[in-house]
Amino acid sequence: MNTPATATAGPRIVAHELIRTLVAFDTTSRESNLALIHWVRDYLAGHGIGCVLTFDDDKRKANLFATLPAQDGNATVGGIVLSGHTDVVPVDGQPWDSDPFEATLVEDRLIGRGVADMKSFSAIGLALVPELLRRGLTRPLHFALSYDEEVGCIGVRRLIADIAARHIKPSGCIIGEPTGMRPVVAHKGKRSFRCRVRGHAAHSALTPLGVNAVQIASELVVFLSQMARRFRERGGFDAAYDVPYTTVHTGVMRGGTAVNIVPRDCQFDFEFRHLPLDDPDELLAEVKRFAATLVPEMHAVDPATFIEFEQLSSTPGFDTHGGSEITELGKLLSGAHEFGKVSFGSEAALFHNAAIPTVICGPGHIAQAHQPNEWIALEQLELCDAFMRRLADRVCTA
Numbered sequence: 169m170n171t172p173a174t175a176t177a178g179p180r181i182v183a184h185e186l187i188r189t190l191v192a193f194d195t196t197s198r199e200s201n202l203a204l205i206h207w208v209r210d211y212l213a214g215h216g217i218g219c220v221l222t223f224d225d226d227k228r229k230a231n232l233f234a235t236l237p238a239q240d241g242n243a244t245v246g247g248i249v250l251s252g253h254t255d256v257v258p259v260d261g262q263p264w265d266s267d268p269f270e271a272t273l274v275e276d277r278l279i280g281r282g283v284a285d286m287k288s289f290s291a292i293g294l295a296l297v298p299e300l301l302r303r304g305l306t307r308p309l310h311f312a313l314s315y316d317e318e319v320g321c322i323g324v325r326r327l328i329a330d331i332a333a334r335h336i337k338p339s340g341c342i343i344g345e346p347t348g349m350r351p352v353v354a355h356k357g358k359r360s361f362r363c364r365v366r367g368h369a370a371h372s373a374l375t376p377l378g379v380n381a382v383q384i385a386s387e388l389v390v391f392l393s394q395m396a397r398r399f400r401e402r403g404g405f406d407a408a409y410d411v412p413y414t415t416v417h418t419g420v421m422r423g424g425t426a427v428n429i430v431p432r433d434c435q436f437d438f439e440f441r442h443l444p445l446d447d448p449d450e451l452l453a454e455v456k457r458f459a460a461t462l463v464p465e466m467h468a469v470d471p472a473t474f475i476e477f478e479q480l481s482s483t484p485g486f487d488t489h490g491g492s493e494i495t496e497l498g499k500l501l502s503g504a505h506e507f508g509k510v511s512f513g514s515e516a517a518l519f520h521n522a523a524i525p526t527v528i529c530g531p532g533h534i535a536q537a538h539q540p541n542e543w544i545a546l547e548q549l550e551l552c553d554a555f556m557r558r559l560a561d562r563v564c565t566a
């Protein structure tokens with residue numbers, strides 16, 4: 169499948185067709201990713217490489233872990249993991265100018281859902297498999313493809329548990345999230361929550377008899393906005409991050425049914441992306457303390473009203489300072505002189521906490537991810553391709 173693109177059609181990297189193939193699978197997190205996983209499984213099988221799949225409870229989604237063993241047969245110790253998530257964020261409601269699931273070349277950009285976040289990295293790594301096998305490896309090289317990263321780094325936890333159970337001990341992991349091919353050794357933590365407000369419905373001519381859930385929820389959202397402003401203006405700050413302070417954000421809000429009904433229900437989803445120095449438990453506690461001040465007035469009308477919070481996801485922060493073999497390798501392969509820190513979360517902390525030192529380094533930029541017309545510059549694909557080739561030169565015997 170990894171035939172070179174034609175002269176008129178595209179970038180000068182062999183992975184071009186493989187990127188197009190992976191993008192063509194609609195792996196929006198709510199969908200099954202099995203078609204993509206099975207394609208990669210068959211691709212690797214075509215090169216004599218087996219895979220281990222770990223599934224979600226419903227067997228609708230799977231992680232894939234595959235090992236290219238060293239020439240001496242070592243498949244477990246001291247290898248390098250190339251890690252990418254297979255899922256992408258929804259395109260619903262976004263004004264795309266082309267089919268999001270058909271990677272489209274426009275001038276010096278490839279456009280499509282997942283081209284930056286983060287199918288290109290996985291494709292460029294996979295495209296190199298025939299060459300790696302031909303040249304022979306001095307140490308194992310592993311591919312780790314996960315599901316449900318975008319909804320809280322859920323899938324990879326099972327993949328990591330599985331490789332530990334099978335006594336596979338990689339010496340490091342490279343996660344190809346879009347960093348502009350800059351090695352990144354720290355990222356913020358993320359917690360997301362759903363808040364449900366139960367009010368009391370009434371005819372809108374008789375508002376004092378109701379408890380307006382939309383208005384209560386709005387007060388909470390405004391409180392979150394005020395917290396966001398406080399962090400932006402007063403910190404704490406860590407200038408090494410692209411956004412150098414903790415951010416607070418409401419992403420979804422739903423409530424009410426008609427303008428002439430005092431709404432009974434409203435819910436909204438919000439998140440904290442916190443610097444290591446800010447404690448996410450304390451941030452939530454602050455919101456809950458404010459919520460508690462709204463409740464007496466609600467209960468005065470109807471004791472059944474409430475405000476409740478549910479945690480949707482938790483991605484631990486990742487805060488290392490380099491210094492491991494894999495971080496130095498990330499620097500060497502990318503040609504960077506220093507490490508970066510980023511605001512978006514990733515699976516890095518989960519690998520790191522499982523004693524697998526990790527660096528994040530992948531093509532494209534996070535600013536172009538999750539957007540309509542998500543794109544990646546061909547130059548970034550070429551830099552990633554060069555990175556992988558330098559990796560091959562270091563891990564191959566010939």
Ligand SMILES: [Zn+2]
Pocket residue numbers: 253285286317345346
């Ligand atoms: Zn990602």
